[in-house]
Amino acid sequence: xxxxxxxxxxxxxxxxxxxxxxxxxxGSDGSGSSSTTTYTGSTAEAxxxxxxxxxxxxxxxxxxxxxxxxxxxxxxxxxxxxxxxxKLMEMAPRIAQWIGQLESSTAARTTDLSGDxxxxxxxxxxxxxxxxxxxxxxFTNCGMSDLEGGTLVVNGPVTFNASSSADSLHxxxxxxxxxxxxxxxxxxxxxxxxxxxxxISCSITSDFAGIDDRIYRxxxxxxxxxxxxxxxxxxxxxxxxxxxxxxxxSQALTYNCTEAVPGTGMLTLYGGSGTFATxxxxxxxxxxITVDGVGTTYNW
Numbered sequence: 393x394x395x396x397x398x399x400x401x402x403x404x405x406x407x408x409x410x411x412x413x414x415x416x417x418x419g420s421d422g423s424g425s426s427s428t429t430t431y432t433g434s435t436a437e438a439x440x441x442x443x444x445x446x447x448x449x450x451x452x453x454x455x456x457x458x459x460x461x462x463x464x465x466x467x468x469x470x471x472x473x474x475x476x477x478x479k480l481m482e483m484a485p486r487i488a489q490w491i492g493q494l495e496s497s498t499a500a501r502t503t504d505l506s507g508d509x510x511x512x513x514x515x516x517x518x519x520x521x522x523x524x525x526x527x528x529x530x531f532t533n534c535g536m537s538d539l540e541g542g543t544l545v546v547n548g549p550v551t552f553n554a555s556s557s558a559d560s561l562h563x564x565x566x567x568x569x570x571x572x573x574x575x576x577x578x579x580x581x582x583x584x585x586x587x588x589x590x591x592i593s594c595s596i597t598s599d600f601a602g603i604d605d606r607i608y609r610x611x612x613x614x615x616x617x618x619x620x621x622x623x624x625x626x627x628x629x630x631x632x633x634x635x636x637x638x639x640x641x642s643q644a645l646t647y648n649c650t651e652a653v654p655g656t657g658m659l660t661l662y663g664g665s666g667t668f669a670t671x672x673x674x675x676x677x678x679x680x681i682t683v684d685g686v687g688t689t690y691n692w
Contacts, residue, residue: 429579431599431609433632440663444634445683446690447606448661449671452639453679454602455610456625456659457652460645510534512543526553531567545570560585603651603692607632622646622657629661638662642670649676651692 440448505516512535520527528551536544548567554560563582568575580598597611609630617623622644629639638661645657654673662668669683680689 429599429601429607431607431630431632433607433609433630434635435630436635437664438631438635438637439665440637440661440667440669440683442683442686444631445661445669445681446688448629448631448634448637448663449659449669449679449681450604451602451606451608451631452629452637452659452661453653453671453673454600454604455608455627455629455639456623456641456645456654457647458598458600458610459613459615459625459627460623460647505529506534510536512537512545514545516546527551558585603653617644619647625659643672645673651676653679653692 438444438448501520503518505518506514509516510531514531514533514535516529516531516534518527518529528549530549531546534546536546546567546569550563550565550567552561552563554562561582561584565580565582579600580596582596596613597609599607599609602608610627611630612626612628614626615623623646624641624644626640627638628636630636640660640662641657642660643656643658645654645659647653648655653676655676657673659671660668661671669681672680672682672687674680674689676692678689678691680687682688
């Protein structure tokens with residue numbers, strides 16, 4: 393298998409593992425539909441004030457959990473917590489063969505991968521264009537058994553567009569993953585350049601439902617730290633009504649709550665016209681928002 397194929401495999405499963413583990417999950421609406429977690433809100437820069445700081449901070453808190461989960465599940469700081477999306481790692485060996493076939497002169501335009509991938513029933517159908525630069529895998533109740541005796545079920549499409557000349561890759565994920573009663577809608581887009589070199593650069597955009605059931609977007613994620621000392625998260629966060637803010641971590645965030653929110657730590661949100669606010673997480677049940685020097689405490 394050539395270097396491009398190996399890169400495609402690594403990128404595919406790194407992105408599939410982006411969605412969070414634990415209470416907030418990947419924003420499933422309970423029906424298994426991923427279309428309900430598509431962000432359609434404002435992308436303008438938000439000006440933070442007393443009227444919108446609570447909304448922005450609440451959504452950003454959910455966003456940090458999504459960001460930390462991506463770091464954890466990608467193996468950088470693995471958290472010992474099983475979830476539907478962590479089991480997606482086990483898809484890699486089953487799809488690797490098809491990814492390799494994309495570079496083969498004998499690759500079929502339509503390939504039934506069900507026997508290779510869906511060992512517990514259902515189907516996985518792969519399609520490529522004539523030039524084999526664009527492709528997709530459509531999963532229909534594709535069941536994959538794991539070593540613990542569970543079954544991962546995937547529905548929906550994963551599509552990609554790769555360019556050897558531009559050394560780039562664009563992938564779109566619109567799948568629903570279920571595992572042991574847990575269901576996650578995975579809704580994200582990945583754009584990468586220099587994919588066959590050590591200087592590979594990717595931009596990930598992820599849409600998700602927060603704990604208040606509003607649909608948010610995060611991108612430009614940076615995560616450091618661990619479960620013991622806490623996490624530092626930098627990201628761009630989009631609120632559907634108020635728009636875009638930059639988020640940094642002022643004090644390390646810890647996640648020991650039932651809901652997918654920080655139990656301790658502090659975030660700083662930066663908006664337009666030099667505006668900013670802080671969100672201090674006092675406990676699993678309360679947090680304090682400070683804007684223009686005035687702090688207000690809320691309960692989750």
